[in-house]
């Protein structure tokens with residue numbers, strides 16, 4: 001049976017430096033949950049609190065209903081995969097994986113059965129007798145994963161497990177990890193600073209900055225409705241334009257600073273105009289060489305197979321990225337003047353002062369959840 005993890009108001013201090021100051025989140029049984037954030041934001045610190053390598057200075061961590069704060073590492077029944085693999089160079093693949101079982105008091109036969117089962121799951125059964133220096137990076141990472149799950153732990157923790165692999169292998173391994181996680185139904189906390197990787201593997205993602213969770217949501221939710229500008233900038237590519245949401249009677253308009261104005265239908269009651277940053281993904285522009293819209297000059301274009309990307313100068317030093325709908329065949333040449341409209345219910349409007357999104361996640365506006 002899969003377990004839940006409840007993290008309630010936890011505090012982590014190193015000496016007099018507070019790294020995490022009251023962080024809470026709930027991870028569901030069997031969930032693939034990712035901590036995503038820039039280097040130094042506290043992801044590893046939190047993971048080490050969950051497994052027990054770090055002390056906890058406040059709050060509680062629970063597995064199902066049991067508080068585990070003072071349970072030692074080896075009694076927590078968790079497996080962990082580290083960034084640098086940490087497999088033993090003097091042991092064969094089979095011995096490395098069996099090492100995970102050494103305190104389990106199992107017979108030789110049981111150990112062999114368990115090791116073979118796991119090597120089969122991570123698809124390295126034919127490498128059982130190899131030594132680590134005869135393995136590729138991806139194979140070594142599979143050994144580390146096998147060793148972490150051979151005990152059938154309740155919780156699997158992974159700290160940037162793919163960051164030492166090349167781009168192609170990273171994609172192959174993230175698919176393998178996702179499949180194995182689903183096959184075993186094991187509650188998983190995955191750490192990465194790579195937003196694309198997080199979007200690809202996770203059921204839900206918590207985006208962290210400076211020890212504080214900025215948003216928790218499904219990959220779609222955090223991509224489409226980022227709660228604030230930090231999340232918006234961290235996930236995917238987006239362009240920020242200044243403007244004002246203007247209220248006129250029962251209508252709302254986005255008035256861009258550079259002149260263009262368009263009706264929008266943002267949910268919620270606003271009583272006065274609000275200065276905003278409008279965050280627009282490259283694919284949420286409609287580009288045309290005539291008509292009206294935000295004016296710009298095409299500086300550069302790139303054909304990337306699915307569609308063409310344009311880099312468009314709105315004013316000096318303000319370059320934005322726009323993709324053209326794939327069904328438009330017309331190619332726009334460099335130095336052409338263009339007019340950009342937006343897909344108003346796909347873009348996000350961030351309150352200039354608070355940096356919070358005027359459109360709340362889950363509001364059925366533009367996207368369905």
Ligand SMILES: Nc1ncnc2c1ncn2[C@@H]1O[C@H](COP(=O)(O)OP(=O)(O)O)[C@@H](O)[C@H]1O
Pocket residue numbers: 014019037038039040041042043044045046
């Ligand atoms: N053992 C430690 N002693 C003191 N400071 C630490 C220790 N480990 C981490 N830190 C600090 O805590 C912060 C978060 O680090 P870490 O959890 O490793 O971030 P991340 O994994 O997100 O890159 C950083 O400022 C780091 O310097």
Ligand SMILES: [Mg+2]
Pocket residue numbers: 043044045159
């Ligand atoms: Mg780290």
